[in-house]
Amino acid sequence: MSIAVAVLGAAGRMGQTTVAAIEAAEDLELVASLDMGDDVAALAGVADVAVDFTVPSATEANVHALIDAGVHAVVGTTGWDEDALGRVREHLSRRADVGALIAPNFALSAVLAMKFAEMAAPLFASAEVVELHHPRKVDAPSGTAAHTARGIAAARARAGLGPMPDATEIDPGGARGADMDGVHVHALRMTGLVAHEQVFLSNPGELLTIRTDSFDRSSFMPGVLLAVRTVAGRPGLTLGLDGYLDL
Amino acid sequence: MSIAVAVLGAAGRMGQTTVAAIEAAEDLELVASLDMGDDVAALAGVADVAVDFTVPSATEANVHALIDAGVHAVVGTTGWDEDALGRVREHLSRRADVGALIAPNFALSAVLAMKFAEMAAPLFASAEVVELHHPRKVDAPSGTAAHTARGIAAARARAGLGPMPDATEIDPGGARGADMDGVHVHALRMTGLVAHEQVFLSNPGELLTIRTDSFDRSSFMPGVLLAVRTVAGRPGLTLGLDGYLDL
Amino acid sequence: MSIAVAVLGAAGRMGQTTVAAIEAAEDLELVASLDMGDDVAALAGVADVAVDFTVPSATEANVHALIDAGVHAVVGTTGWDEDALGRVREHLSRRADVGALIAPNFALSAVLAMKFAEMAAPLFASAEVVELHHPRKVDAPSGTAAHTARGIAAARARAGLGPMPDATEIDPGGARGADMDGVHVHALRMTGLVAHEQVFLSNPGELLTIRTDSFDRSSFMPGVLLAVRTVAGRPGLTLGLDGYLDL
Amino acid sequence: MSIAVAVLGAAGRMGQTTVAAIEAAEDLELVASLDMGDDVAALAGVADVAVDFTVPSATEANVHALIDAGVHAVVGTTGWDEDALGRVREHLSRRADVGALIAPNFALSAVLAMKFAEMAAPLFASAEVVELHHPRKVDAPSGTAAHTARGIAAARARAGLGPMPDATEIDPGGARGADMDGVHVHALRMTGLVAHEQVFLSNPGELLTIRTDSFDRSSFMPGVLLAVRTVAGRPGLTLGLDGYLDL
Numbered sequence: 008m009s010i011a012v013a014v015l016g017a018a019g020r021m022g023q024t025t026v027a028a029i030e031a032a033e034d035l036e037l038v039a040s041l042d043m044g045d046d047v048a049a050l051a052g053v054a055d056v057a058v059d060f061t062v063p064s065a066t067e068a069n070v071h072a073l074i075d076a077g078v079h080a081v082v083g084t085t086g087w088d089e090d091a092l093g094r095v096r097e098h099l100s101r102r103a104d105v106g107a108l109i110a111p112n113f114a115l116s117a118v119l120a121m122k123f124a125e126m127a128a129p130l131f132a133s134a135e136v137v138e139l140h141h142p143r144k145v146d147a148p149s150g151t152a153a154h155t156a157r158g159i160a161a162a163r164a165r166a167g168l169g170p171m172p173d174a175t176e177i178d179p180g181g182a183r184g185a186d187m188d189g190v191h192v193h194a195l196r197m198t199g200l201v202a203h204e205q206v207f208l209s210n211p212g213e214l215l216t217i218r219t220d221s222f223d224r225s226s227f228m229p230g231v232l233l234a235v236r237t238v239a240g241r242p243g244l245t246l247g248l249d250g251y252l253d254l
Numbered sequence: 255m256s257i258a259v260a261v262l263g264a265a266g267r268m269g270q271t272t273v274a275a276i277e278a279a280e281d282l283e284l285v286a287s288l289d290m291g292d293d294v295a296a297l298a299g300v301a302d303v304a305v306d307f308t309v310p311s312a313t314e315a316n317v318h319a320l321i322d323a324g325v326h327a328v329v330g331t332t333g334w335d336e337d338a339l340g341r342v343r344e345h346l347s348r349r350a351d352v353g354a355l356i357a358p359n360f361a362l363s364a365v366l367a368m369k370f371a372e373m374a375a376p377l378f379a380s381a382e383v384v385e386l387h388h389p390r391k392v393d394a395p396s397g398t399a400a401h402t403a404r405g406i407a408a409a410r411a412r413a414g415l416g417p418m419p420d421a422t423e424i425d426p427g428g429a430r431g432a433d434m435d436g437v438h439v440h441a442l443r444m445t446g447l448v449a450h451e452q453v454f455l456s457n458p459g460e461l462l463t464i465r466t467d468s469f470d471r472s473s474f475m476p477g478v479l480l481a482v483r484t485v486a487g488r489p490g491l492t493l494g495l496d497g498y499l500d501l
Numbered sequence: 502m503s504i505a506v507a508v509l510g511a512a513g514r515m516g517q518t519t520v521a522a523i524e525a526a527e528d529l530e531l532v533a534s535l536d537m538g539d540d541v542a543a544l545a546g547v548a549d550v551a552v553d554f555t556v557p558s559a560t561e562a563n564v565h566a567l568i569d570a571g572v573h574a575v576v577g578t579t580g581w582d583e584d585a586l587g588r589v590r591e592h593l594s595r596r597a598d599v600g601a602l603i604a605p606n607f608a609l610s611a612v613l614a615m616k617f618a619e620m621a622a623p624l625f626a627s628a629e630v631v632e633l634h635h636p637r638k639v640d641a642p643s644g645t646a647a648h649t650a651r652g653i654a655a656a657r658a659r660a661g662l663g664p665m666p667d668a669t670e671i672d673p674g675g676a677r678g679a680d681m682d683g684v685h686v687h688a689l690r691m692t693g694l695v696a697h698e699q700v701f702l703s704n705p706g707e708l709l710t711i712r713t714d715s716f717d718r719s720s721f722m723p724g725v726l727l728a729v730r731t732v733a734g735r736p737g738l739t740l741g742l743d744g745y746l747d748l
Numbered sequence: 749m750s751i752a753v754a755v756l757g758a759a760g761r762m763g764q765t766t767v768a769a770i771e772a773a774e775d776l777e778l779v780a781s782l783d784m785g786d787d788v789a790a791l792a793g794v795a796d797v798a799v800d801f802t803v804p805s806a807t808e809a810n811v812h813a814l815i816d817a818g819v820h821a822v823v824g825t826t827g828w829d830e831d832a833l834g835r836v837r838e839h840l841s842r843r844a845d846v847g848a849l850i851a852p853n854f855a856l857s858a859v860l861a862m863k864f865a866e867m868a869a870p871l872f873a874s875a876e877v878v879e880l881h882h883p884r885k886v887d888a889p890s891g892t893a894a895h896t897a898r899g900i901a902a903a904r905a906r907a908g909l910g911p912m913p914d915a916t917e918i919d920p921g922g923a924r925g926a927d928m929d930g931v932h933v934h935a936l937r938m939t940g941l942v943a944h945e946q947v948f949l950s951n952p953g954e955l956l957t958i959r960t961d962s963f964d965r966s967s968f969m970p971g972v973l974l975a976v977r978t979v980a981g982r983p984g985l986t987l988g989l990d991g992y993l994d995l
Contacts, residue, residue: 185921212473427679706967720953
């Protein structure tokens with residue numbers, strides 16, 4: 008028996024890619040493609056799961072409407088703050104049969120890179136993060152790299168590790184990059200690239216490198232499909248795809 | 255209070271490196287350096303932990319003597335088979351206060367690379383392993399690469415994944431490398447290298463690479479010291495350093 | 502003054518990408534898009550340069566027609582043998598004002614990787630080649646990797662270098678890959694990848710890695726445009742884009 | 749017939765490594781190991797070539813004494829400025845039979861990486877440099893990385909290329925690194941590493957990476973030996989090992 012899936016924001020770039028991926032999956036059935044103005048409540052009894060790739064101004068209302076309709080929600084739209092997450096958590100506490108995943112990144116390789124970096128961090132003397140993105144990006148470093156660095160810093164702190172060794176005294180141009188909670192992060196902006204990250208972890212005599220390359224939007228689809236297949240079995244709110252990976 | 259440590263095989267290359275690493279660690283005290291002919295039983299009441307980097311023909315007797323002496327054992331010597339492991343397990347069942355670790359590889363980056371590859375494997379359509387070693391190595395692929403490939407294959411099987419896609423029809427020279435349980439392994443032999451591995455895992459639009467570089471013997475020391483600090487709290491027999499990493 | 506460019510095979514995948522790239526270039530003007538059945542001779546006096554991405558059965562006749570029409574030719578179609586190249590060379594010897602480039606690969610990074618590997622080869626004790634492609638490819642290794650390996654082997658031979666060190670005795674599965682003129686070549690086939698190559702060159706204590714990643718067809722366009730802008734100044738037949746790079 | 753070689757600064761770390769490398773080379777004969785206080789002039793008629801790994805305060809006087817003695821000089825000592833180089837050049841103009849090489853880096857992979865980056869730079873839209881060194885280094889970026897970036901910038905300028913695309917507006921921590929003549933340079937400082945560099949060059953759809961890893965001092969020896977074998981055939985002053993590589 009296949010899972011009935013609706014896509015919200017189906018006309019957008021991520022929405023179109025999602026529609027195509029669901030149509031190509033044998034165990035999933037696309038039952039609705041919604042865009043601005045369409046009625047989410049009408050999905051009650053029609054869709055098992057809805058994927059939301061809409062816009063920050065619409066996504067919270069969509070999620071509450073999906074919960075009311077008894078439809079599990081997989082959300083890739085950004086813009087969620089703690090207050091908004093709290094309201095969803097509260098709403099779900101009254102609907103024990105519904106699950107929701109809100110995730111900033113569905114690329115499995117990026118999600119795993121963050122997780123592995125955090126797991127490895129307490130075991131290495133040094134760790135730094137290099138990210139590479141297309142040159143149209145306005146902010147540096149990337150959200151994923153910042154998240155990775157903070158995860159490394161937190162894991163080191165939990166393990167009681169002190170600051171990493173660094174004798175740098177002369178660095179007039181700032182080549183050492185951004186210091187995020189004690190972890191240095193470096194950002195490259197290059198034509199032709201999409202989204203790439205290298206995490207370096209080292210000890211005397213050894214170097215561990217975790218590298219992730221996302222070449223295009225299709226890289227998000229294995230993660231989206233995994234979430235669609237998993238969400239019904241995970242009532243309540245889950246933050247981040249790694250919550251579904253059972254690592 | 256520091257941990258009292260003895261080194262068995264102290265005159266060998268790994269033994270010497272271990273002696274130096276223990277002497278440099280503030281929380282460890284080197285209490286004995288033994289070599290062929292020295293009496294392991296004399297360590298009773300003297301050493302808390304003993305590190306064994308001897309030879310296959312000596313290591314099993316050493317471990318039993320250490321257990322009898324109430325000394326925890328960290329063993330990096332190779333050559334253990336299932337029968338020998340069973341005898342140690344049985345012996346330890348009668349000494350609930352003693353722990354032993356027998357591990358083929360103490361390089362944290364290599365141990366983590368194997369573990370991460372196995373964790374990631376069910377989530378990717380394709381996976382292959384490339385290892386690079388010095389050209390004096392007589393066997394290919396390396397034990398670590400073979401172990402990594404088998405771990406990937408087993409994880410894919412548990413997840414119900416079928417064979418990886420591969421349309422190769424024409425490969426007169428064998429460029430596709432060794433097929434180990436369905437996972438292709440490639441071995442490079444190059445002057446100046448020591449021990450290096452790259453695991454590639456991919457999905458549509460994304461590539462995850464886990465790379466480990468061991469430049470010299472010192473790369474084993476963080477893992478050896480971690481084991482020395484952990485073994486007293488882990489009674490019974492543990493196989494592989496990842497058993498101590500709490501990943 | 503812009504260069505007037507015609508595209509032959511304009512309806513194919515490479516042809517379409519070329520048409521778009523020429524239309525986007527300020528110094529180039531697309532004057533004709535031809536496909537099967539269209540008359541190449543009609544380009545005389547209309548196009549300065551023609552780009553041929555047709556099929557092996559058509560490309561030689563196209564090139565001769567272009568030479569007769571006084572139109573410079575940039576050819577990416579494969580399937581040329583020595584006899585066919587000889588006929589073009591002879592034809593061009595009678596038209597000193599016309600230039601032609603026939604090149605198997607227009608990706609600048611791949612062309613440079615081959616060139617750099619050949620230049621570096623005499624200076625290193627060891628060299629091996631790893632290529633990664635999509636899993637629909639039927640042959641291994643790739644033409645580019647084979648060409649790279651042969652270039653390395655020839656450069657070593659010219660420098661009087663002997664065989665590379667390799668003590669491998671035990672390799673039941675063929676993990677050492679294909680031996681091409683003494684240079685080992687390894688081929689990976691993975692979902693989501695396009696065309697990638699790593700050349701490793703090492704000496705005691707050092708490793709030089711030249712890596713090229715082609716993510717999509719657009720990677721050929723900088724090389725095609727460079728050829729379109731250069732061909733008029735290079736009468737006669739040139740084989741391979743590196744002939745235009747003035748390295 | 750072997751080449752007679754003297755080593756100046758033979759007691760230092762680089763000097764000792766050089767002595768060992770010369771003794772291991774069949775075509776070279778070590779005829780003198782000099783240190784502070786030894787008389788360089790006494791090498792006349794004894795040594796064909798002298799290798800100078802002394803200190804900035806001694807090297808210039810050594811080189812002039814070698815020229816007077818008719819001994820070819822291979823110099824790895826740093827601290828040369830334009831005036832000092834000018835004096836050596838002038839001195840050599842009066843001794844047409846003597847050659848001297850003054851080079852900041854003898855690691856072939858590093859020298860080639862700089863050269864290849866400069867050759868490739870005009871053909872790519874974007875280029876950035878990442879270097880990784882041990883954490884005891886006090887300055888960032890490394891001299892090699894700075895030299896690489898300036899070589900890229902100069903090659904782009906000669907080719908008439910403008911600034912690289914970069915839309916960064918928000919970078920509070922300086923993750924974009926140091927801007928050296930328009931080329932961004934990033935420096936990592938990590939336990940266990942020695943000297944490593946990655947040069948990234950990209951176009952739409954493609955990425956070329958040139959990576960060099962120096963694991964230990966032995967990595968300088970192939971370059972030193974190449975210089976010792978070449979210097980007699982290159983009268984006058986040569987700056988940089990790439991001047992001997994005939995690329």
